[in-house]
Amino acid sequence: MSPTPQQRRAARHQLATGPVATRRGPAGARKKPITVDLIVDTAFAIVAAEGYDALTMRRLATTLETGPSSLYAHVVNKEDLDELLIGRLCARVALPEPDPATWRDQLVDVCTQLREQYLRYPGISQAAFAAAPTNLDTLRLAEGLLGILLAGGVPPQTAAWAIDALVLYVNAHTLEVSLARRRPARDDDTWVVSRDEVLRRFAALPETYPHTKRHADELTTGTPEDRFAFTVRLMVDGLVGSAQG
Amino acid sequence: MSPTPQQRRAARHQLATGPVATRRGPAGARKKPITVDLIVDTAFAIVAAEGYDALTMRRLATTLETGPSSLYAHVVNKEDLDELLIGRLCARVALPEPDPATWRDQLVDVCTQLREQYLRYPGISQAAFAAAPTNLDTLRLAEGLLGILLAGGVPPQTAAWAIDALVLYVNAHTLEVSLARRRPARDDDTWVVSRDEVLRRFAALPETYPHTKRHADELTTGTPEDRFAFTVRLMVDGLVGSAQG
């Protein structure tokens, strides 16, 4: 059983897939035949170690000791690979049984898990922005969030749009954090390397920036985790007014 | 007076720039010498017409009737160009005089303006994710938002993190909208082209997606503007509890 990459992708979006062929073809000369799972696992390893930018078809193929064109027997294209990665990653998020008493904490928990997955693979969240809304793996996550929100008494329309907002924010936050962490690798001294340096530059701002100068401390304090927790809480707090429990 | 691109970039981040050289060099054979403003204006035109992905150094150079290497006399690299574009774009946002009575509407207004700028140049917001936090043009925007939040009685620490959240959300939202709008240009039928198609697929989901199936209508309704307004309001509502007025 070996569906083509196009068929696999169609199945993920509940489209007709056509007949599935039996495996045939060379792999005898290879110690390990290339499979889509092997490609995905290898891709994750590269991203985890070197960031999403390091993930190229050539890099992937080299790591697998083959040529880049061999990958196209298993994935439609790079974008398809992105979708596989994001889907796999979303599948790792454990969805709690919705509880009306703790729905807010449950929301925070799911978002935090997703954040952790994205940060484990630096930069990968940029692939999530292009994801189509009908992939079964990512829909599972949305389904879980929807269940939690409904259990909390949030009206369906509000819940639907809140999912959109939360997921987008997690994407954006993790992308920014990943890009900022990548920055110190550059030897260019233009960029910021420390909070002290930012404070120095804020202090040197002209008088047209009075608030920034006065509150430089607050503007520069807080870890990425602090900011993430703040924002998710902010959104959840904003939902409380519309919840009926 | 002609600072090098490296010097211009340093100035934007309040770093030492060194001596500025007098303009010298050929332009006699060209009807119009290349300047950084010309590069930026040309880049905006390309992005506005064809999206951010169409903006390559080669495309830009061809449009300017030169070779790509000529651009590097005026911009440090592509990333520098990104920064110039984002800075220019942020500079177009009109910042209101903070008003304690209408601070919430003012917040929504600034975010909406920024959204509009980003959507005018489809996909450009992805360049904003990599922006360093010390660019003077983008700091002006943060300064304006900070003024509004403080006028509304939001504590400085909350205000600082709220700016982070709002700006990130605007980036993410506009990027997603831009990518989704780009999708119909593809002739691949795997992707969604209409709400009806999404509804069809939601209806076809297995029983493990009960909430999604039941609330398919709410999940698929709402324009990008609706969703944007909802989320900004959600965050602003979340801030009300911490505001003292």
Add this chain to the structure above:
DNA sequence: GATCGGTGACGAACACCGTTCTACTCCGGA
């Protein structure tokens, strides 16, 4: 006006990218 050195313009080339096309080998079914 002549000279000089710095700057801007530009082509060639580098090192990379995603993907397609073609040829070949291997596999499983008949």
Add this chain to the structure above:
DNA sequence: TCCGGAGTAGAACGGTGTTCGTCACCGATC
């Protein structure tokens, strides 16, 4: 055993950002 389909792999296509070297032009200085 034969055949056709599937998988592997190299060559090549069309593209990317950037550097390097060369040349022409410009402005400051003498």
